[in-house]
Amino acid sequence: MMDNYLNYFENKSFVHWVWEPDEQSQQYWDDYLKTHPEERQAIEAARLVLSQLKSSGKPVEQEELNTLLPGIYTKINQGRRAPKLRRIALNTLKYAAVAVLFFATGIGFMEVKYQDTLRELSAQMANVSVFNGRHARLILSDGNSIVLRDKQSNIQYRENGTIIINHTDTISVPSHLSKAGLNQLIVPYGKNSSLTLPDGTVAYINAGSRLLFPQAFEGKNREVFLVGEGYFEVRHNPKRPFLVKTSDIHVEAVGTTFNVSAYPSDTKIEVVLVEGKVHVAENSFKLLKNKQTMHPNDILCFDKENADIDLKQVKVENYTSWHDGFLNFESVELHKVMEKLERYYDIQVSYTNPSLEMKKITGKLALRQNQDDVLRVLASTTTVQIQKTEENNYIIK
Known part of the structure; x- marks a missing residue:
């Protein structure tokens, strides 16, 4: 018996059935429920959570979740079926609904004492900014x-x-x-x-x-x-x-x-x-x-x-030197190095020529220096120029 609710959210077939149902997926899960009746309650619970967590493309607000999740528990306990589902981007699931039941492993999902945990995690993961x-x-x-x-x-x-x-x-x-x-x-x-x-x-x-x-x-x-x-x-x-x-x-x-x-x-x-x-x-x-x-x-x-x-x-x-304050790279494409620097320093980089992104570079950068010094060192080890256009914006040419 699959009593780990997280498994359902990690199953692409299940996600497709709940969020974008079609005749083939409906037939598969109808047959699955017939041969695995002991999982019906868990599957219904997972369907309810997925269908209730989605929105029209905007983050789920805390106030909405405060009202939403108690209703989910009520419906689960009453054994109701999930409502009709709307089409929605799967990315919302990846970092919201998957995490909602992440810590449900080994936990009685329908016990009310875990309701606040689910609500809190749902709200936190819904905010993509x-x-x-x-x-x-x-x-x-x-x-x-x-x-x-x-x-x-x-x-x-x-x-x-x-x-x-x-x-x-x-x-x-x-x-x-x-x-x-x-x-x-x-x-x-x-x-x-x-x-x-x-x-x-x-x-x-x-x-x-x-x-x-x-x-x-x-x-x-x-x-x-x-x-x-x-x-x-x-x-x-x-x-x-x-x-x-x-x-x-x-x-x-x-x-x-x-x-x-x-x-x-x-x-x-x-x-x-x-x-x-x-x-x-x-x-x-x-x-x-x-x-x-x-x-x-x-x-x-x-x-x-x-x-x-x-x-x-x-x-x-x-791959690991960042945690010591350094960035090592050997024959790595420039755009891959810049992606790491963009995250580390919260900057934006653009290129005058797409071919520059593929230039292979080798070197070592001390990340604890300020971003201008690091980019100056990086430019000196390559044949590119890095020009600052605004406070946190740079162009490579």
């Missing part, structure tokens, strides 16, 4: 937001329930907050942050990224949800694997160091293993579809369009 803010933010499970004003912030969760910000400020988490409640670290473009999780694992979160994690890890796994890029130094615990889940794949480790790059705008998700061993699997109807085992110096590239997986050996520092 969170990376355009000036400062990083830590959002606690009760909705309180802590502004992190430094370009590079440091957050430490302690076992006694306190949170240390930038090694100086101490925040006491109210005792009434559930340990299963979700916290979220949002790192906008131009910022980066390091986070010590409740189990001692250290996560370095790159610009334009967000990480969702519980107040305390409970259950058999330690699970987080990543949008963007993160470098993880996992605290060893063979009895409780550490899982980094993204829109398309998840990475399972016991105690190891690895980098995950899963930006929504990128066509591929990359996992680079520094030390230890990890398992990577595609999110699907079967939890461990196309499971791959990685060893040190491996990079796994997952193509989000066709689900192809490429596994090979690389020089890992070219």
Whole structure:
């Protein structure tokens, strides 16, 4: 019996059936329900959540969710069927609805005590413009937001329930907050942050990224949800694997160091293993579809369009040095380097000639320098000119 609700949201066939139904998908799922009647209640619940979460193309507002989710629970408990569905872009699912039930693994979905968690996560993930803010933010499970004003912030969760910000400020988490409640670290473009999780694992979160994690890890796994890029130094615990889940794949480790790059705008998700061993699997109807085992110096590239997986050996520092404040690149196309700099410094770059984007370059940049100095160094190592046109806009010619 498939009692993990997240599995439904990771199944492309299920998503197509709910959001863009046709005769073929309807026939498949009708037959599936006949042969798997024990899953009917779970499937109806998943359909209801998907259909209720969609909107006419604008983000779901907190007030709307406050009204929406209790109704979903009521309908689930009454055993009603999902309402007629409207066509909507699948991208909304990828970073909203998938995450809604991310932490439902092992949790009784219809228990009211998890209602606030679902509401909070839905609202947070629905806002696609969170990376355009000036400062990083830590959002606690009760909705309180802590502004992190430094370009590079440091957050430490302690076992006694306190949170240390930038090694100086101490925040006491109210005792009434559930340990299963979700916290979220949002790192906008131009910022980066390091986070010590409740189990001692250290996560370095790159610009334009967000990480969702519980107040305390409970259950058999330690699970987080990543949008963007993160470098993880996992605290060893063979009895409780550490899982980094993204829109398309998840990475399972016991105690190891690895980098995950899963930006929504990128066509591929990359996992680079520094030390230890990890398992990577595609999110699907079967939890461990196309499971791959990685060893040190491996990079796994997952193509989000066709689900192809490429596994090979690389020089890992070219993919992980950002968390140490450097950017290494060897014979890399200029546009790929500039994409990283655009995120890191929150700048915009254009080209006078598209052929310039494909120019191969090699070098090392110190990211802790200001953007003008870094771009000046970059230009000196190539045959291109980089001209500043506005405060954060540049043109390459």
